[in-house]
Amino acid sequence: MTSTTIPESFADLLDWDTKSFAHVATIGPDGAPQNNPVWFDWDGEHLKFSLTTGRQKYRNLRADSRVSLSILDPADPYRYLEVRGELVEIEPDPNIDFISRMAKKYIGKDRYPWHREGDERVVMKVKPVKTTGMG
């Protein structure tokens, strides 16, 4: 796996204050694509997002680590960044610290308000491999 950096001209799309969403495409068990929006965090090296382990997307990424994130500029719909990458680590989030940080970022709440008893949360860490920007 080769690594890559985010182009300087699109780095703002990953900023905390931009609050952009990432549409995350994975490959399902039959080889067909699956795609939905998530909250994400960028730590300068990894794109991170939360999943419950009951989700199809979690099973997809366990089986095939390749992922593509499509990120649209909320302020300019003619700017976007596609980040293709690989899942390199799954971190447990037993105290829902990470998803609560995301709730802070996106909805200004100190704690994620939709946690359900029994949900097992994890943090999916994706390393960018290739990027394509437009706009």
Add this chain to the structure above:
Amino acid sequence: MTSTTIPESFADLLDWDTKSFAHVATIGPDGAPQNNPVWFDWDGEHLKFSLTTGRQKYRNLRADSRVSLSILDPADPYRYLEVRGELVEIEPDPNIDFISRMAKKYIGKDRYPWHREGDERVVMKVKPVKTTGMG
């Protein structure tokens, strides 16, 4: 291939006036996902979007017709619809009529302003097979 209808409670996300974008995930030649936003039209039966035939996404869909569109409500980021479908037809757009209609929808222009001499435009018609909504 089975067909499906769009759930009534999410049908507004496909409306002309909603001007939502679809993030379109396809499968590349190496089996990895590719994902980026597009303008789209919904005619009640097909989701349609424009491509130039030089695009990787065009080649991907020619090789594997399975596609997933992730559509976020521009007015409520906690509502989204995922439409999985299959490419069922490719229509030529030699006079850029379709992409100009999309320019009307999204940016209020009568004619698509970024057409380049030599670009061959087509309309990709996707039939929904399965939908998943949230929010």
